[in-house]
Amino acid sequence: MSAPAMGTSKTAHTDSSHKKKKGPGTLAIAYLVIYNVVMTAGWLVIAVGLVRAYLARGSYHGLYYSIEKPLKFFQTGALLEILHCAVGIVPSSVVLTGFQVMSRVFLTWAVTHSVREVQSEDSVLLFVVAWTVTEIIRYSFYTFSLLNHLPYLIKWASFLNIHRYTFFIVLYPMGVAGELLTIYAALPYVQKTGLYSITLPNKYNFSFDYHSFLILVMVSYIPLFPQLYFHMMRQRKKVLGHMEEYSKVE
Amino acid sequence: MNKRVTTQTWEGTKLKTQRRWTNKTDNMDTLALEATQPKKAQNGALVLLPGPPIPAKRKPAKKTKKAVVFFEVEILDAKTKDKLCFLDKVEPNATIGEIKSMFHKSHPQWYPARQSIRLDPKGKSLKDEDVLQHLPVGTTATFYFRDLGAQISWVTVFLTEYAGPLLIYLMFYFRVPFIYVPKYDFTTSKHWVVHLACMCHSFHYVKRLLETLFVHRFSHGTMPLRNIFKNCTYYWGFAAWMAYYINHPLYTPPTYGEQQIRLALTVFLFCQIGNFSIHIALRNLRPPGSKTRKIPYPTKNPFTWIFLLVSCPNYTYELGSWLGFTLMTQCLPVAAFTLVGFIQMTVWAKGKHRSYLKEFRDYPTLRSPILPFIL
Numbered sequence: 001m002s003a004p005a006m007g008t009s010k011t012a013h014t015d016s017s018h019k020k021k022k023g024p025g026t027l028a029i030a031y032l033v034i035y036n037v038v039m040t041a042g043w044l045v046i047a048v049g050l051v052r053a054y055l056a057r058g059s060y061h062g063l064y065y066s067i068e069k070p071l072k073f074f075q076t077g078a079l080l081e082i083l084h085c086a087v088g089i090v091p092s093s094v095v096l097t098g099f100q101v102m103s104r105v106f107l108t109w110a111v112t113h114s115v116r117e118v119q120s121e122d123s124v125l126l127f128v129v130a131w132t133v134t135e136i137i138r139y140s141f142y143t144f145s146l147l148n149h150l151p152y153l154i155k156w157a158s159f160l161n162i163h164r165y166t167f168f169i170v171l172y173p174m175g176v177a178g179e180l181l182t183i184y185a186a187l188p189y190v191q192k193t194g195l196y197s198i199t200l201p202n203k204y205n206f207s208f209d210y211h212s213f214l215i216l217v218m219v220s221y222i223p224l225f226p227q228l229y230f231h232m233m234r235q236r237k238k239v240l241g242h243m244e245e246y247s248k249v250e
Numbered sequence: 251m252n253k254r255v256t257t258q259t260w261e262g263t264k265l266k267t268q269r270r271w272t273n274k275t276d277n278m279d280t281l282a283l284e285a286t287q288p289k290k291a292q293n294g295a296l297v298l299l300p301g302p303p304i305p306a307k308r309k310p311a312k313k314t315k316k317a318v319v320f321f322e323v324e325i326l327d328a329k330t331k332d333k334l335c336f337l338d339k340v341e342p343n344a345t346i347g348e349i350k351s352m353f354h355k356s357h358p359q360w361y362p363a364r365q366s367i368r369l370d371p372k373g374k375s376l377k378d379e380d381v382l383q384h385l386p387v388g389t390t391a392t393f394y395f396r397d398l399g400a401q402i403s404w405v406t407v408f409l410t411e412y413a414g415p416l417l418i419y420l421m422f423y424f425r426v427p428f429i430y431v432p433k434y435d436f437t438t439s440k441h442w443v444v445h446l447a448c449m450c451h452s453f454h455y456v457k458r459l460l461e462t463l464f465v466h467r468f469s470h471g472t473m474p475l476r477n478i479f480k481n482c483t484y485y486w487g488f489a490a491w492m493a494y495y496i497n498h499p500l501y502t503p504p505t506y507g508e509q510q511i512r513l514a515l516t517v518f519l520f521c522q523i524g525n526f527s528i529h530i531a532l533r534n535l536r537p538p539g540s541k542t543r544k545i546p547y548p549t550k551n552p553f554t555w556i557f558l559l560v561s562c563p564n565y566t567y568e569l570g571s572w573l574g575f576t577l578m579t580q581c582l583p584v585a586a587f588t589l590v591g592f593i594q595m596t597v598w599a600k601g602k603h604r605s606y607l608k609e610f611r612d613y614p615t616l617r618s619p620i621l622p623f624i625l
Contacts, residue, residue: 200495200498200500200501201500201501201502202502203502203505203580204580204581204582205495205496205498205501205502205579205580205581205582205583206495206581206582206583207495
């Protein structure tokens with residue numbers, strides 16, 4: 001889903017205490033900085049690609065094709081974040097991060113890539129834009145957080161953090177809408193072609209109906225979306241509360 | 251911990267000295283010692299406390315009566331540290347179980363099974379059998395309470411979670427309406443392996459139900475209520491998923507036909523007997539009503555000889571049974587169920603193995619948790 005990764009929001013001034021706990025070493029920090037810089041750059045490339053394509057064509061239609069490759073590359077690259085949690089250099093839950101990343105990867109490959117007919121849908125643009133803005137803010141924030149020993153960068157980190165938690169109020173529903181509409185658009189084609197489906201009889205006595213599975217996925221948004229949304233709202237209140245104190249201390 | 255009082259206990263002689271600071275001195279059996287009059291001490295007890303003498307009434311020492319020092323017990327909420335309950339005149343040999351009953355009287359919504367009583371708010375739960383005077387507490391014992399939530403008995407959970415698969419599978423076997431295409435309602439499969447599978451599956455769960463009622467001796471009475479929903483979803487869900495395919499009109503029998511089925515049945519039966527043997531052996535380790543723990547050893551029954559190599563052979567045999575069933579039905583959902591069960595049982599076996607090692611110094615070193623030499 002288009003929500004920024006949940007883990008711990010590494011607000012700048014609490015980061016040093018986090019480091020003392022499990023402490024990723026300097027090598028890990030250097031690697032993470034590079035990772036986050038690369039990801040920021042990647043999503044910027046996607047953003048620029050979208051703008052340029054829009055200006056060139058003069059319409060919103062079919063912009064997916066202009067950024068298809070970097071989108072696939074950088075969204076899939078996010079799988080590394082699961083590894084980061086598993087190894088312990090990022091203090092987030094493996095399960096939570098895994099779930100978030102897998103849902104993005106699922107939408108990128110198992111829906112948008114696999115069902116060619118939906119690629120020209122406007123709903124695709126909806127979630128791509130939501131993801132792009134979210135990820136640029138998220139990755140640049142993490143970069144600045146990691147480099148937080150540079151005092152003036154803390155301001156930037158806070159700036160980004162505020163915007164991250166504020167923008168998501170619009171971006172998140174936007175992304176979810178785009179995702180749901182895209183899956184919905186894919187349904188008839190999946191049913192017609194029997195994509196990724198296994199029917200009986202077969203020697204392993206197993207069947208799988210991808211069409212029904214997609215419907216199940218759509219239904220699962222109902223309990224999950226509000227939970228994630230309100231979690232982010234709560235985080236936001238916390239973070240904005242801290243920001244106020246911080247600016248007062250100054 | 252109450253800092254006013256020092257307690258000393260010597261094992262064996264069980265000498266104890268406490269000084270009670272109390273206004274409730276109507277109790278005949280209070281032993282009061284003053285630092286100024288050590289000769290007053292009974293039972294050869296030592297005077298330990300500094301501090302001002304007690305203003306309490308001093309009864310003339312009754313030599314014939316054994317001095318019983320009653321405890322005071324206060325129970326605080328582990329999270330909020332609120333005082334929930336104060337019990338006075340608690341017998342020193344009272345068990346935690348009895349204290350829980352007393353606590354239950356003042357807070358009827360917290361029946362003993364859902365109380366977790368600990369010495370430290372973040373510490374381990376004390377056992378029901380623990381005796382008050384043997385705990386590292388002063389005469390005013392402070393315990394912390396945590397609500398474990400609504401509890402349900404293990405027996406209830408087991409019966410429910412096993413009855414489900416038994417009945418659900420049979421519903422699919424008899425092709426009850428609304429599962430398959432209507433023309434197949436109430437028909438039976440033409441493959442004899444499907445009938446065999448139904449018998450094996452049903453036998454397995456009947457065995458489990460009977461074992462729950464007559465064989466197993468549970469160390470815990472209850473588990474959290476939410477477990478029944480979790481467990482039933484798992485068992486019932488998987489049973490339905492497996493049964494759907496095995497009893498499907500389009501079911502495909504095993505590739506290697508009769509040979510495969512015969513081998514699978516042998517493995518299945520062997521492991522069922524094995525599993526049962528282990529359950530009986532474990533039961534015999536523990537006298538009725540007790541919660542003792544002993545190292546299990548091989549008995550005359552050859553099926554228990556696996557104890558030489560494995561700590562939890564009941565799980566080993568269970569895995570074997572389901573591998574047999576997978577082979578018999580050649581059904582992917584059955585394989586999935588076997589795999590998930592194996593992962594869970596391995597986790598349990600490793601835990602049990604670790605606690606055996608911790609509890610028994612002389613635990614056989616050749617044993618692995620669940621798979622000989624491997625896992």
